[in-house]
Amino acid sequence: MSLRIVVCVKYVPDATGDRHFAEDLTVDRDDVDGLLSELDEYAVEQALQIADEADDAEITVLTVGPEDAKDALRKALSMGADKAVHVEDDDLHGTDALGTSLVLAKAVEKTGYDLVVCGMASTDGTMGVLPAMLAERLGVPQVSLLSEVSVEDGTVKGRRDGDSATEQLEARLPAVVSVTDQSGEARYPSFKGIMAAKKKPVTSWDLEDLEIESDEVGLEGAWTAVEGATERPARTAGTIVKDEGEGGKQLAAFLAERKFI
Amino acid sequence: MAEVLVYVDHVDGAVRKPTLELLALARRIGEPVAVSLGSGAESTASALAEHGAVRVLTADAPEFADYLVVPKVDAVQAAYEAVSPSAVLFPSSAEGKEIAARLAVRIGSGIITDAVDLEAGDEGPVATQSVFAAAFTTKSRVSKGTPVITVKPNSAAVEAAPAAGAVEALSVSFSEQATGTKVVSRTPRESTGRPELTEAAIVVSGGRGVGGAENFPVVEALADSLGAAVGASRAAVDAGWYPHTNQVGQTGKTVSPQLYIAAGISGAIQHRAGMQTSKTIVAVNKDAEAPIFDLVDYGVVGDLFEVVPQLTEEVKTRKG
Ligand SMILES: Cc1cc2nc3c(=O)[nH]c(=O)nc-3n(C[C@H](O)[C@H](O)[C@H](O)COP(=O)(O)OP(=O)(O)OC[C@H]3O[C@@H](n4cnc5c(N)ncnc54)[C@H](O)[C@@H]3O)c2cc1C
Numbered sequence A: 001m002s003l004r005i006v007v008c009v010k011y012v013p014d015a016t017g018d019r020h021f022a023e024d025l026t027v028d029r030d031d032v033d034g035l036l037s038e039l040d041e042y043a044v045e046q047a048l049q050i051a052d053e054a055d056d057a058e059i060t061v062l063t064v065g066p067e068d069a070k071d072a073l074r075k076a077l078s079m080g081a082d083k084a085v086h087v088e089d090d091d092l093h094g095t096d097a098l099g100t101s102l103v104l105a106k107a108v109e110k111t112g113y114d115l116v117v118c119g120m121a122s123t124d125g126t127m128g129v130l131p132a133m134l135a136e137r138l139g140v141p142q143v144s145l146l147s148e149v150s151v152e153d154g155t156v157k158g159r160r161d162g163d164s165a166t167e168q169l170e171a172r173l174p175a176v177v178s179v180t181d182q183s184g185e186a187r188y189p190s191f192k193g194i195m196a197a198k199k200k201p202v203t204s205w206d207l208e209d210l211e212i213e214s215d216e217v218g219l220e221g222a223w224t225a226v227e228g229a230t231e232r233p234a235r236t237a238g239t240i241v242k243d244e245g246e247g248g249k250q251l252a253a254f255l256a257e258r259k260f261i
Numbered sequence B: 001m002a003e004v005l006v007y008v009d010h011v012d013g014a015v016r017k018p019t020l021e022l023l024a025l026a027r028r029i030g031e032p033v034a035v036s037l038g039s040g041a042e043s044t045a046s047a048l049a050e051h052g053a054v055r056v057l058t059a060d061a062p063e064f065a066d067y068l069v070v071p072k073v074d075a076v077q078a079a080y081e082a083v084s085p086s087a088v089l090f091p092s093s094a095e096g097k098e099i100a101a102r103l104a105v106r107i108g109s110g111i112i113t114d115a116v117d118l119e120a121g122d123e124g125p126v127a128t129q130s131v132f133a134a135a136f137t138t139k140s141r142v143s144k145g146t147p148v149i150t151v152k153p154n155s156a157a158v159e160a161a162p163a164a165g166a167v168e169a170l171s172v173s174f175s176e177q178a179t180g181t182k183v184v185s186r187t188p189r190e191s192t193g194r195p196e197l198t199e200a201a202i203v204v205s206g207g208r209g210v211g212g213a214e215n216f217p218v219v220e221a222l223a224d225s226l227g228a229a230v231g232a233s234r235a236a237v238d239a240g241w242y243p244h245t246n247q248v249g250q251t252g253k254t255v256s257p258q259l260y261i262a263a264g265i266s267g268a269i270q271h272r273a274g275m276q277t278s279k280t281i282v283a284v285n286k287d288a289e290a291p292i293f294d295l296v297d298y299g300v301v302g303d304l305f306e307v308v309p310q311l312t313e314e315v316k317t318r319k320g
């Protein structure tokens, strides 16, 4: 039987752009260019490698996000995923992690899955909690923060490099995994891949399709409230000297003045 | 006063510093009740009591070490049900965040991650977060359920505040999911003897400019002269010059030391995300246009192989 892989990918504002908040204190997604979160490219890459090893596999990429989030799906399709699901609904605006995990869980179940692959964290929210939440909601094992992953005979195995130890983990499918940016460079879409992606199916679902009430998500339904956002004051310009042979000593004098030595 | 549940991060009974910081924050919003799990849990009690824990709930079972995360979620949930706390605090470690995330789903509560400060508010605790690579500071609160909040290391000063810290055994029955993910093996990381990156008062980091693993001792020597931790940029880590555990930045560690010294690091946004909130920033880079110079209190434009060894010598001389 075919191995059904669902990869969760997020469309995020470009980190090198000028990211800011909209008036309602949600992340402003209108004025900044968006893209497939770089950390989710690693998830797509590992899914592609797992699929290559399997006799028969099908990869669906899934995103919850605004209209433009289709760009993220296209990118993943051009890397080699087979089809895409886009969950889009005006009532989703302002949804927080708990709400997003609910929507993802419903969408993953509706798609049908043996393995869900996530990135380690989104590059805008950087919470890194969704994979755990998704596993909790789906009631399946969580094999997270892997720098190495493989699937064999219905078992997913992986290596988790933690702060105090490296662990080898193992779970039976179905399962949710997340992979880190140590898992291996993501491939670039080939020209052929980009052309092929244009013909791959993208299914759109709204909240009704997923049987989710609008008050369970969005800003109204959010479990958290942002009360204020202030821009960090720019650091005041420091002293910059050119090394003329005494740079190390000058630096030491500065450190001594600041009482570090 | 309302009780606040604090998840204890410890290594065989030795409480890690971020947990002591959590106790200081918990005392601002209520009375800390600590939950300490796994081998050595009971030996954490005296340190926790000294820092304000009124009670210490402990549980040990092989499941905590043999399976990933879920057994601990079961235990924290049991503690939550026994205590009915007004908030639950976790350290922002990988494991702390995952336990917090699953607990939040189970108890139907909102979650805030990576807080850098916490204070009491009219409608519950208000958390400060640093977002968009530390370009913004936000204040948030949990608006539904019992606030579940994870806090970054170095967010508060450790405070001595003796309290009863009575040890109570926590009874835990494991859920069906508890044994879902097996930890087949665990290889502990060897200690370098240097301070913990996220806890250090001074961090010295090297980047691509260091040029190779064989040159990192230049960075290490400066770090050792200052009693500092060693960090690295992703470029240096990806090149295999330094371990990933030492990476500073978006996908590495966030550090907020008193002093951060960057040697041969350009200062890309993803690197800045992990060090921008350092109190004093110093850089050595041979490119005067490197973006890291926008952040510095003091910068030297020059070759790090000239400047850093000279600095190290000068530090040693001055320290005598
Ligand atoms: C999703 C994502 C996550 C990322 N996460 C991280 C992260 O966590 N941490 C991180 O650091 N990066 C991260 N990056 C990578 C980041 O974008 C940069 O590529 C990286 O920080 C560059 O490292 P560097 O400054 O050491 O190298 P470079 O940008 O190549 O800079 C090297 C610098 O060294 C200087 N130099 C060279 N020789 C000398 C010398 N002899 N003396 C003095 N100076 C010298 C050069 O002038 C240059 O400025 C991430 C990127 C992405 C896309």
Ligand SMILES: Nc1ncnc2c1ncn2[C@@H]1O[C@H](COP(=O)(O)O)[C@@H](O)[C@H]1O
Binding pocket: A008, A009, A010, A011, A037, A039, A040, A043, A062, A063, A064, A065, A097, A100, A104, A117, A118, A119, A120, A121, A122, A123, A125, A126, A127, A128, A129, A130, A131
């Ligand atoms: N809106 C979303 N749509 C699809 N996947 C998401 C979304 N948000 C987060 N994810 C997935 O969850 C991972 C962790 O995200 P986070 O917990 O937000 O840091 C990401 O790397 C994605 O794989």
